[in-house]
Amino acid sequence: MLKGKTTIHDISKALGIDSSTVSRALNNSPRVSNTTKAKIIAKAEELGYQRNSLASNLRTNKTHTIGVVVPRISRNFFSTVISGIEETAYEKGYNVLICQSLESLEREKKIINTLVSNRVDGLLISISMQTTSFQHFKPFSDYGAPIVFYDRPCNFEHCTNVTIDDFEASFKATEHLILNGCKHIAHFGGPQAITLYQNRKKGYIAALKKHGLVFEDALCFENQLSAKDGAAMAKTILKMDKVDGIYSANDTAAISALRYLKNNGVAVPEDIAIVGFNNDPISAVIEPALTTINQPDFEMGKQATTRLIAHIENKNGPTNSVILSSELLVRDSTKRF
């Protein structure tokens, strides 16, 4: 209808009231009388006024937008975290700019630049598997925007981490295999440059140690834990003809391995028991159902966002990191007795 959207100046002219008053009225400032407020609001509706957030953001230096970086949106764990993020952000009046790094550092850097340019009020990020230095986060903290790392923790300045206790969860998972009689347990691990995967490996090793099992380097894999990797590792393990348990640092690889083993006549859990990580919806449906670590994905998104926004809104120092609790879901893939 009206070309180019109505502005407060259109309302101002239409009513013969200064635009500053119009602005204040629309923001419900006490400095404007109720009578004029009513007039202004009525006219605003009549003209189909919609605040131009660009102008507002420029002036106030606040965008009410949170940047979210995720390795890959379509992974169930991450999309559920995003749900939690979006939900909380929505409640508190924030928008969510979502980007995926696809596990690439280069892409992550570009994304950070864009988010800085767009002056998002804060950043929620799960770093890529290639991210081992953190200089590219500097521009962010430089202009005073807080960062919260979720899932994959990061030791950058005084930033908040929202994670689970990966060491402990791993320890429990591995011990569970041991208590079910496994003696030669393989570990499907992720990139050891990432703290998260380091911790998972450490937990695995600690459990072996506690129960007097020897740690064998040959049983420790390190890769991206994709479905392809899972099948490949299963194949390698079969050749070894010795492994009787697998603890995988994610479900994707675990599920893929399980299917590979099943298709090759290996009995799960009798011959090889398997524990995964993440509680992917598939893990509950596959047969045998996969024992796995349940992470509070949705909750993690909510917590991270709540803390980020708290930090954005009261500029007093960093909030503390949080460790959410996880649990071992025992299912058929480990029930040997």
Place this chain on the structure above:
Amino acid sequence: MLKGKTTIHDISKALGIDSSTVSRALNNSPRVSNTTKAKIIAKAEELGYQRNSLASNLRTNKTHTIGVVVPRISRNFFSTVISGIEETAYEKGYNVLICQSLESLEREKKIINTLVSNRVDGLLISISMQTTSFQHFKPFSDYGAPIVFYDRPCNFEHCTNVTIDDFEASFKATEHLILNGCKHIAHFGGPQAITLYQNRKKGYIAALKKHGLVFEDALCFENQLSAKDGAAMAKTILKMDKVDGIYSANDTAAISALRYLKNNGVAVPEDIAIVGFNNDPISAVIEPALTTINQPDFEMGKQATTRLIAHIENKNGPTNSVILSSELLVRDSTKRF
């Protein structure tokens, strides 16, 4: 370091060059000599300059941001569509503001307002299950921003739809059950106010008709197709003691029904054959594996985004709607012979 970020004016002052020249240099305008360009770029880097997109967007009236509305991010189909959207947007230099309607019209309206306020350049939306009128999209088209509806088509003004042929896919799915000997086929349908679900039901009815089967209203369900709904419908069907086939308009309900039936001693596909819709990753893993319609989810996201951006960038009229192809994936849940 520098409080409050460097601007082109800081660069301008530092070099004694007018800010307009600085701006043009940073935008690589031919109006600036290479010598000064180099100087400016060097200084910009030295000062850690990052363009303030807010200011730029305000001036140019272009945000390079696309609004994306999705019913629920954590559904595999949608998160994969989003992947395709993000991927394409990233390539073309656009950001993606993602919001979920959670199938609520009220929320959808609020989201649209926010997106208009943020002056996104265009909108990609899969409408909520409650959306039956489209007046709330008016502000959007009013200021000239194009809209592309994906998955759930919409007859609003001259907007582009990116969908599959739901009628045909449904027809194929239902016919497949008939050819496998089913005589009493139930249909798990979604809200009939939504064109998508209407079309799916129509395809089902058409297939029955073609093969001389009677359409029974009692076998036609209409709800949100959640997991809970799926189990409830399975229960109802069992009581009827007559149904030998189910065609569900989504996998969520189909899978839930399958599990319910299995747990209650019903043989799938021998007693009841099932076809789903969406090719959710679970459908391939569940036993028996679920016959389903594979939709080009990632591709749908890419196509929708490509078309939206094309429309944003050449303001010449609406691009045409597209119908992507889908396929019936025959798996064990329907193999009766």
Place this chain on the structure above:
DNA sequence: AACTTAAATACAATCGATTGTATTTTGATT
């Protein structure tokens, strides 16, 4: 050397809302 033209740069307005300060209006008080 004077002159023309093109190239490079500077000036100044603008996008739309916000906000500190100044001015006007209102109403209460004596």
Place this chain on the structure above:
DNA sequence: AATCAAAATACAATCGATTGTATTTAAGTT
């Protein structure tokens, strides 16, 4: 009716980048 404080409104600068127009500089021509 005069006075004064408080309430309401107007004025004007500002956020940072962009862009049309004006001015200066450089280079080429005769």
